[in-house]
Amino acid sequence: MAVMEWNDALAIDGGVMDDTHKEFVDLLNKLGDAEGDAVLPLIDEFIAHTEEHFLQEQRWMQSIPFPPIQCHVNEHQGVLDICREVRTRVANGEPRYGKVLATAVGEWFETHASTMDTVLSMVMKEKGYEPTRGVGDEPLPALAAADACGTGTCH
Numbered sequence: 478m479a480v481m482e483w484n485d486a487l488a489i490d491g492g493v494m495d496d497t498h499k500e501f502v503d504l505l506n507k508l509g510d511a512e513g514d515a516v517l518p519l520i521d522e523f524i525a526h527t528e529e530h531f532l533q534e535q536r537w538m539q540s541i542p543f544p545p546i547q548c549h550v551n552e553h554q555g556v557l558d559i560c561r562e563v564r565t566r567v568a569n570g571e572p573r574y575g576k577v578l579a580t581a582v583g584e585w586f587e588t589h590a591s592t593m594d595t596v597l598s599m600v601m602k603e604k605g606y607e608p609t610r611g612v613g614d615e616p617l618p619a620l621a622a623a624d625a626c627g628t629g630t631c632h
Contacts, residue, residue, distance in 0.1 A: 509583070524557070543600055549597065
């Protein structure tokens, strides 16, 4: 049974953000359905996707610039920290936590998408920022891994 279903309430921009979020929901559901030895590789896949998903949004926030970037980045970091902790527990023989993680992240995601990501999308539109190309014809900036939020304070 799916942890969550993609629906119109989750749709934000009809583009790149929604495509990424659909992939996120799909992986979350796969993780929620996984059992036994299948859980660890799915957590790894989910974490890798989520890291890139969150970095993508951070690149957008840096590019426009987005005033509440730190709040958004901190929330992303908290989710990733929990995912990594659960991964450790699963690797240590507790695969049941994969479903617990999927359920909790699904609940979090509905609120996050409808608030923080919706505001990000609105600000991007107001500033004429296109996720695939930046503002106008400017290319997207690279994001240094050591300073993902652009402030020098990320952990």
